[in-house]
Amino acid sequence: MPSTWWRMRGEARVGELRQYGVDQPMFLCLFAPGPSWDDVRALFEAWAAVRGPDLDGSRNAEAIGPLMDLGLTLHPVDVGTRLSCFRDCIPRIHGSTARLRR
Template identity: 70%
Template sequence: MTKAWLLMRGDVRVGELREYGVDQPTFLCHFVPGPGWESVSALFEARAVVQGPDPDGSRHAEAFRPLMDLGLTLHPSDGGAPLGCFRDCILRIDGDMARLRY
């Protein structure tokens, strides 16, 4: 059974993730934007461009902080408990692809 999650910001659906594979320990997903995507997409894009070595983690932390402040949650389609993004799981979205690790 393929897993799916709704990405939410409060009561606003930001998008949907649909698993298509696993690259342990990461779920590989297709991402379908929702009505709230436009308001957060620039933050995910800024995070996606941070590449390469980051010995003290400061560049990655700087890119993740605004995303953490959004209070995003992932709601599993099977009715399981929601996951707090960047608290219970790490989520990366780049275009129509997403990577989820929890």
């Protein structure tokens, strides 16, 4: 996998994920906000706020739904294939770090 991706919403750059390690099945990344981060920040923060048991997955599904509707993608900076978020990979952002499951 590439080591750096741009998170995009259409043509707008939401942020950058730069891989620094692996904790299978997660790729560990640093996250740097892009010019369009403020447009989606609240949705990622709402998902990050889901804590504790979620036995039927309903709290996570409620938080992820609006994110899935955004049509976010990850574009490799160097080489590789563009990934569709929540179909090809699941990105979680917490402040300046991110975890990417592929």
